[in-house]
Amino acid sequence: xxxxxxxxxxxxxxxxxxxxxxxxxxxxxxxxxxxxxxxxxxxxxxxxxxxxxxxxxxxxxxxxxxxxxxxxxxxxxxxxxxxxxxxxxxxxxxxxxxxxxxxxxxxxxxxxxxxxxxxxxxxxxxxxxxxxxxxxxxxxxxxxxxxxxxxxxxxxxxxxxxxxxxxxxxxxxxxxxxxxxxxxxxxxxxxxxxxxxxxxxxxxxxxxxxxxxxxxxxxxxxxxxxxxxxxxxxxxxxxxxxxxxxxxxxxxxxxxxxx
Numbered sequence: 634x635x636x637x638x639x640x641x642x643x644x645x646x647x648x649x650x651x652x653x654x655x656x657x658x659x660x661x662x663x664x665x666x667x668x669x670x671x672x673x674x675x676x677x678x679x680x681x682x683x684x685x686x687x688x689x690x691x692x693x694x695x696x697x698x699x700x701x702x703x704x705x706x707x708x709x710x711x712x713x714x715x716x717x718x719x720x721x722x723x724x725x726x727x728x729x730x731x732x733x734x735x736x737x738x739x740x741x742x743x744x745x746x747x748x749x750x751x752x753x754x755x756x757x758x759x760x761x762x763x764x765x766x767x768x769x770x771x772x773x774x775x776x777x778x779x780x781x782x783x784x785x786x787x788x789x790x791x792x793x794x795x796x797x798x799x800x801x802x803x804x805x806x807x808x809x810x811x812x813x814x815x816x817x818x819x820x821x822x823x824x825x826x827x828x829x830x831x832x833x834x835x836x837x838x839x840x841x842x843x844x845x846x847x848x849x850x851x852x853x854x855x856x857x858x859x860x861x862x863x864x865x866x867x868x869x870x871x872x873x874x875x876x877x878x879x880x881x882x883x884x885x886x887x888x889x890x891x892x
Contacts, residue, residue, distance in 0.1 A: 741795030763878030778852025825878030
């Protein structure tokens, strides 16, 4: 039997407690030891639950330790790692939370988990130098509308019908203050100066930021935002994005990429 086949049987047996000890896996006595293998299988599950607990600390704090670990065990039973890199585990945990009936009363919980996942991704994202504000603000006025931007690897936008940014921020301290959860928020996750930031965007900025992250030209993004809110200030919003290190490069539609 090939090593790949042996690994496949071992992985399958770890995933499914109903499966027997894989053929060829024996104790020092030369016989299969189901109890020892069950301990090993349990340790794997426990380590995955612990990885989720560390990746989603605010989610865990909100629902309580016992509830979170029960939810995490249910997730682990259905989803095993597809990568040896453990920090990648749990990418679809927020979607699982959304479909987990006992958590349904907390409507904001799936989006909060998505924000925590974006924060973790930003923390481990590739290094890249943020775009210097002078490279943009020093351009000739007639060039600005055609500029588009490449997002930093750590940058992500998480939108929700609930106040997930305020909830997340409230749980960064020991004493949690009450939060009105019913208002919609969009949170921009960035990593300026190697520190992950979660910034709740002004409502008027959301169409602008969404368009720029989709690499729409600056003029188009500003027009869309102004159409939604005539009081929108594109200059203020752009300076804020640059200060947060949201981008790494600019390009001019007629001239092609420029670093």
